[in-house]
Amino acid sequence: MTGTLLPGIVARSIPTSRYTANVLARATDPTVAAGADAAADAARTVVFVHGNVSSSLFWQPLMLSLPEGTRAVAVDLRGFGDSETLPVYATRGVRDFSEDVAAVLDELGTGPVHLVGWSMGGGVVMQLLLDRPDLVRSLTLVSTVSPYGFGGTALDGSLLTPDAAGTGGGGVNPEFVERLAAGDTGEDSPASPRAVYRAAYVAPGFTTEYEDLWVESMLTTATGVDNYPGDATATDAWPGFAPGPRGVLNTMAPTYFDTSSIVDLPEKPPILWIHGALDAIVNDGSFFDLNQLGAAGVVPGWPGPDVAPPQPMLQQIRAVLERYQAEGGVTREVVFEGSGHSPHIEKPEEFLAELTAWVS
Template sequence: MVETIFPGIRVQRVTTPRLTANVLEREADAEADAARTVVFVHGNVSSSLFWQPTMLDLPRGIRAIAVDLRGFGDSDPLPVDASRGVRDFSDDVASVIDELALGAVHLVGWSMGGGVAMQLLLDRPELVASLTVQSTVSPYGFGGTAVDGALLSADAAGTGGGGANPDFVARLAAGDRSDDQGSPRAVYRSSYVAPGFASEHEDVWVESMLSTRTGLDHYPGDATPSDSWPGFAPGTRGVLNTMAPTVFDTSAIVEVESKPPILWIHGAQDAIVGDASAFDLNQLGKAGIIPGWPGDDVAPAQPMLAQTRAVLDRYAAGGGAVRELELEHCGHSPHLEKPAEFRAALLELLDA
C-alpha cells in the first residue's frame, strides 16, 4: 500500500453548502500570516496530492492549502454540470475558501486548475490576492478555436468528452498501476513531465491519477454527434466538456476592475498545453493519427500559448501586472520538474 500523505501534511474534511471537500494543509504554523495564504488547485486526472512537495517547500509563515476538486481525490464525487463551464469546480473552491474564512488568497492553478482559478477570479474577484497559472488551459478552452478564440465550427467539433482515449479511461477505472503502454503511469511519464524526468514519488502521483472518477458525469463526460470532422461535439456532462470552447471563456479577466498580479509558468516541452498539443485532435489529425483530417484551413491546431499570451498582454495593457516564465527542459509540471524556479517565482509574486 502506497502512503500518499507526506509527513508535515494534514488532511481535513471541509463541509460547505456545496460539497464536502478533501483539503490538504501544511501542519499548523504559529507564524502563519493570514495575508499569505496560498490555495493550490490541481488539474485534470490528478488531485491535491501532487502539490505536497511544493507546500512543504514554502517558507514558514505561509499557510499552504490544496483542495481536491469534485470527482477527484477524496472530495465528494458529485456530478459535473459542464453547461456551466468549470463553474462547478470554481464555485466549490470558493465555497471552501469561504467556509475556512480565508479571505483573499494567493490562488495557484495547474492545467485545468488554471482555468478554474481564472473563472474564480471572474466570479469572485474579492477572493484573489494574486493568481498563478501553471501550464494552464487556454482562456478559450481546450481545442476548436482560432488564435482570437473564434470557434472553428459552430458546435466546436472535436472537443469535449468524445476526445478521451477509451482505453485510458478504462485503465483509470480499473486502477491500472502497471507501466504498460497507455497506462496512467505511462501517460504520466510521457505527458505530465518532460522525457527523462524521474521522481521518487511516482507511485504517489499514479495513485493521485487513479483517484479520478470516471463516467459520463465525471471523466471524460458525454459527447454529441457532429456533421463536422471528427464526427462528435461536446456534451453537457463531465470533466472534458467543462473546457469545451462553447462553454468556457475566461478572456474577460482583462475586464476585472481590480486586477491582481498574474504569474504564468509553463514548460517549453509541455506535451499537453502548447501550440501543437499532442492532445489536440486537430494536431493528431494533421499528424495522420486520426484519419480524415480536413486540413489546416478547416481544422488547424489550437494555438494555446499564443491565445494565453494575447489575453495576458491585454490584461497588462489594462493595468494588471503580468509575468510569464517559460522553463526549458520542462514539461507539464514545473512545480515537480523545476521546483526551485517555481518556488522562487511564486515567492516573488507573494512578496510583490
C-alpha cells in the same frame, strides 16, 4: 483518507454548502490542521488547485517547501482525490469547480488569497477571479488551459465550428479511462496512467522518487459521463463528435468555457504564468488536440488547416495576458527550459523561487 500524505502534511474533510471537500495543509497550520474556521495569522495564504486527472497530492512537496509564515492549502475538486464525487455540469464551464473552491475558502474564512492553478486548475482560478474577485489576491497559472478552452478555436478565440467539433469528452482514449477506473498502476500499455504520466505530464527522461504517488493521485479520478471524461454528441463536422453537456473534459470545451473577459475586470490582481518549454499537453501543436492529431495523420480524414487548424494555445494565453496588462494589470511569463507540463514537480527549486517572490 485514501491518498498518501507526506510527513508534515495533514488532511481535513470540510463540509461546505456545495460539497464535502478534502483539503490538505501543512501540519503547522493551525487553521486547517486543527480544524479552526477563522483565518490564520500567516502573512500569506496560498491556495493550490490541481488539474485534470490528478489531485492535491501533487502539491505536497511544494507546500512543504514554502517559507515559514506562509499558509498553504490545497483543495481536491469534486470527483478527485478524497473530495465528494458529484456530477459536473459542463454547460457551466468550470464553474462547478470554481464555486466549490470558493465555498471552501468561505468556510475557512480566508479572505483574499494567492491562487495557484495547474492546467485545468488554471481555468478554474481564472473563472473564480471573474465570479468572486473578492477572494483573489493574485493568480499563478501553471501550464494553464487557454482562456478560450481546449481545442476548436482560432487565435482570437473564435469557434472553428459552431458546435466545437473535436473537443470535449469524445476525444479521450477509452482504454485510458478503463485503466483509470480499474486502478491500474502498471506500465504494460501506452494507455496506462503511469505511461501517460511519463509521456505527457513530465518531460522525457524525468524521474522522481514520487512517481508512485503521482500515479496514485491520478487514480483518484472519478470516471463516467458525469465526471471524467464526460459525454459527447454527434456532429456532421470532422471528426464526428462534439462536446456533450456533462463531465470534466466538456467543461473546457470552447462552447462552454471562456475566461478571456478577465481583461475587462475593473480591479486586476497580478497574474504569473509559468509553463515548461516541453509541455506536451498545452502547446501550439498539442497532441491532445484532435486537430493536431489529424494534421499528423493519427486521426484519419482531417479536412486541412483552413478548416481544422491546431489550436495556438500558448499564443492565445500570451495575447490575453498582454491585453490584461494593456488594460492596467500586471503579468509575468516564466518559461522553464527542459520542463514539461508539471514545472512545480520538475523544477521545484526554480518554481519555488518564482512563486515566493510573486506572493511576498
